[in-house]
Amino acid sequence: MSSREQVLRDALDEVRVGDEGAAEDRAWRVVAAAGVAGVGRPERRRRHRWRAARVALVAALIALVVSPAGASVRHWVADRIEPGAPHAVPVLSSLPGHGSLLVDSAEGPWVVHPDGSKRLLGDYAEASWSPHGLYAVVTRGHELAAVEPDGTPRWTLTRPGHVELARWNGPDGFRIAYLEGRALRVVDGDGTGDRFIAGGAAAVAPAWRSGPGHEVAYATERGAVVAFSADSRRRIFATTPTSGPLRGVSRSASDVGGQRDVSGVAPDGGVLSLQWTGARLLVTRGDRVELLSGNDGRPVWTWTPPAGSRVRSATVAPGGDRVAVVTADGGTGRVLLIAKARPSRVLFAGPGKFAAPRWSPEGRWLLLPWTSADQWLFLEPGSGTGKLHAVAHLAKQFSPGDPTAARFPSVVGWCCTVH
């Protein structure tokens, strides 16, 4: 090795990445909580494997159980700390309720049918449903395409820049909004009429207001939210920017689907996701969840997480009467149900990270992706029975080609029954 190489080797050997000990401990908690070390172990061993996770879970949940808001989760707690838990089934054999899932994975987007069968749409990076589930809009590098649920392409559009986060409007399906780099663009549902709408967009999926007006909202890189008429290009409202250009925000494979990953250094004021509910726009930020008036963008409702917690995602139920919010507090994730005129309720808590939950089309079931545990939890918030279905080993199921490249799949939509 030359002296130059020796200098380089010594220099790289000196590199330290922030608080490495804390990062190591965080990562170990996630790996241990995921229980990944015991694949194929005897049951006796598996109990040991979960001991550490159960201890962490008990500690995290005691506060919930003794609080009024936690009363309703006691059955969940009992379920999760039962020796030998979890009761997760190893294979996704069916979906509760109606509709089909659209799932992004390392191998591409999959359509998962109610009977558990699934089909890979193709070698695309991400996908999103059309309003009635008749098509999916998919992206790959510079390409935007509409495909049928069996993967048959209907049309493709190639742009010079990197294309992502495409979303179809509803209910007519006449428009698709997507990002090309930092530009928000709109194309007609048949692939024609592609046009520029606005620049300076953040990497957050644009959101269409339901109705004939073709109004689309997007987040700016400075933390503002802007609503436009896609047809007239008239600006409907714009909120005040919250910051300078955001930095250090990364979307990871475990948390795509239009929601930015906030496990890193996402600033609290940055927009994580947008979702219309009737005439109001749900805006999720790291430090709060807001409903904005669709007319002028003024907040009409704001929810802030408890001190020390950060919001990771929020999703409105069909009907707009309930919001599922995922928060993170140190190594513990929680999903809360916030309903009109009721105190917020913890539906589930556990060690590690949860990705954005998805409501079933009829609003009965809530799919909660537990990233750290490699599980999907199907919760039934309105049943009062504490019913929970858990499915394990999702990464492997959605990456059958190469288990070492497997990534936790991202649920991007749970749509109406696919024809």
Add this chain to the structure above:
Amino acid sequence: MLVRGEDEDAEPRRDAELVRAAQRGSEEAVETLFRRHWRRAHRAAFLIVRDAAAAEDIAQEAFLAAMRALDRFDRRRPFRPWLHRIVVNRAIDHARARALRREVGEDAIGEPAAPEVEAGLDPDLATALAALDPEQRAAIVLRYLLEYTPGEIARMLELPRGTVNSRLRRGLDHLAAALEGVPR
């Protein structure tokens, strides 16, 4: 007994014993494997993506993927390069995705506005490293941080050995001026 920061370069035989024990269900073996290899994997990811939060996610996901596949891991193969291959490939993917956004003339939202400060690294060397493309950085990291031979790197990245040698040579040439200024 676990020792944080235990030398990750310890002999492969120890890794093989730990893998065997982990496959038989030993939690201690899994944790020891994790502790032995975490820091190098984390630093390698960081040097390739130059974003501390992303590096932590990448290393963590790589460990999760590796541990999930451990029951099918062939114990005759060395564990360390297998793990590092997963980490480095994921880091390259991440860096490429970020670069793709830059390619279209955007200051991507996923790109730090200013490079993370590589603590302990000479600023000029950090800047020079940042100017390399992700594949060159990966080759440099594999060779000079993780200390693999060019042949091993070629096998890990599934590249011709000549390509690896070329990336190393060009990378070193690019870093030459900065290396001159590094205090010895």
